[in-house]
Amino acid sequence: MTMNDLQRSAVIASLVRAFRAEDLFCGETHVQKSVFLLQGLLGVDLGFDFILYKYGPFSFELQNHLTKMRADDMLAVKALGYAATFDVGPQIEYLEKNLPKTIDRTRDAINFAVEHLGRLGVKQLEPLATALYFTKQCPKESVSKRALLIREVKPHISTEEAENAVKTIDGWRDQ
Numbered sequence: 001m002t003m004n005d006l007q008r009s010a011v012i013a014s015l016v017r018a019f020r021a022e023d024l025f026c027g028e029t030h031v032q033k034s035v036f037l038l039q040g041l042l043g044v045d046l047g048f049d050f051i052l053y054k055y056g057p058f059s060f061e062l063q064n065h066l067t068k069m070r071a072d073d074m075l076a077v078k079a080l081g082y083a084a085t086f087d088v089g090p091q092i093e094y095l096e097k098n099l100p101k102t103i104d105r106t107r108d109a110i111n112f113a114v115e116h117l118g119r120l121g122v123k124q125l126e127p128l129a130t131a132l133y134f135t136k137q138c139p140k141e142s143v144s145k146r147a148l149l150i151r152e153v154k155p156h157i158s159t160e161e162a163e164n165a166v167k168t169i170d171g172w173r174d175q
């Protein structure tokens with residue numbers, strides 16, 4: 001069952017908190033790719049629609065949701081050197097108090113996303129998320145076929161990078 005907006009907010013805020021608890025950067029790209037992983041691989045039904053975009057799968061709906069979360073003090077933006085990272089806002093306490101089951105139910109998936117994506121840069125996230133996109137589209141295709149699909153839409157990603165990304169996604173699916 002797809003989550004409502006408040007449940008979505010609780011999961012996203014918990015995701016951001018998990019990134020920041022590890023002192024990891026958590027920009028919008030990390031949130032976008034992590035939510036895509038949560039939905040596409042880990043069975044967390046947040047219900048965001050993603051399209052293949054400039055840096056891989058992207059959800060305009062999620063982008064709008066993040067803006068609303070900031071307006072509602074569920075998320076904050078914090079300067080971090082030359083960039084800005086998300087952090088939790090003061091309303092995290094409300095979410096944790098009122099949606100503990102939602103947060104607990106998704107904790108393992110959130111931890112998986114942070115563990116596997118948290119230390120990666122944007123250039124590393126793009127091939128992985130795109131590999132997941134094509135794996136969802138063509139789950140029975142070979143590694144080389146899915147890598148070719150990645151290269152067709154993202155020629156700047158090398159064949160080796162594309163194949164490694166597909167193999168990584170396949171490894172995560174097998175876990």
